């Protein structure tokens with residue numbers, strides 16, 4: 001920003017709020033924030049920051065400004081659906097950026113619509129199609145672009161193909177064998193593209209951790225087999241998992257859950273500490289996706305009368321019910337299994353707290369639009385879950401702001417409320433550091449410098465509701 005902030009017709013001044021800039025600094029009361037075009041041109045005490053002549057002034061005394069939120073693990077709906085549905089829900093919820101974890105051609109088209117201003121939506125980072133082993137966990141889902149990679153040769157083909165398809169990073173999945181995995185990492189490194197995704201069941205976690213994979217997603221198995229004093233037996237058990245053709249994913253989750261339960265009996269906190277130290281040293285990030293685990297571990301948590309169902313397709317409660325029973329619970333859980341999952345969920349939270357304490361970079365991600373998850377809304381659940389795990393509200397906020405920006409190499413452009421950063425902001429009615437649930441009390445959202453006030457926010461929600469209900473939304 002070199003031009004003078006004087007007399008710009010596109011200047012917006014936000015006056016009087018407390019700014020929580022997400023750098024780690026304490027909140028600053030009574031600030032004036034000047035946005036010119038897409039950029040934060042000034043932020044500081046209201047007594048010191050002049051309001052540019054001709055600026056639109058927003059009196060937001062008593063409000064709280066935080067950076068726009070990023071959901072680092074999403075699967076936005078398929079390309080045949082109306083993209084305004086999820087785009088509206090993200091923006092209405094203050095989610096101004098997302099990392100798409102499963103690349104599809106339609107997502108690239110949607111990103112172009114957003115970037116060119118034809119669609120109001122979040123900034124997108126888009127994965128390659130899933131690269132998985134044989135049989136792939138999603139191979140029984142029709143029309144899913146999964147690339148099966150069983151050999152180094154296939155890996156060397158799959159990586160450049162993904163790059164040609166426009167992928168920002170390579171997504172690796174749970175069933176990759178060691179040779180294919182290593183070849184994917186080597187080929188990606190050679191071509192300068194990052195790799196992120198699941199841990200592979202078929203190789204030692206510590207090797208993966210130090211292989212160059214940049215983020216690990218979900219807590220299926222997670223660090224636990226490696227953190228057990230019985231590591232060799234448990235990692236061998238992970239490697240031996242065989243899925244059934246009826247429900248690859250469902251049978252996989254069931255077997256992983258048993259190994260998790262087994263691993264907890266021989267959990268070694270000394271080993272866990274050393275793994276976390278190595279995660280920090282390798283500078284890998286972890287996206288625990290606690291929101292999806294909450295649904296899997298405690299399936300009663302989401303109810304058909306949840307008010308957010310109005311933004312989802314009419315059959316959603318039934319389809320979630322079906323998925324919960326047949327996929328996540330493998331046809332139903334015994335009382336004993338249900339109890340185990342409740343305990344496992346407590347362990348997931350405790351593990352996330354330990355990661356944070358050790359200095360592991362945590363990313364807030366939900367896995368929406370999977371079962372039990374509502375695009376945009378669920379990121380606020382994830383923040384709440386991170387705090388219930390033991391993070392401070394500020395740390396939780398950073399997992400959705402500063403940390404994603406750093407992870408994506410955009411820390412000079414985004415992620416904090418500072419001079420020169422892109423103007424992605426959420427203005428809240430109440431203090432999120434007081435109670436993280438206050439991130440839901442959204443007064444306004446600023447996306448790429450564009451002010452989305454309460455009336456427009458309500459319109460976005462109405463559009464999403466109409467599209468979910470099968471009516472064509474209004475442009």
Ligand SMILES: [Zn+2]
Pocket residue numbers: 073074075101367
């Ligand atoms: Zn996912």
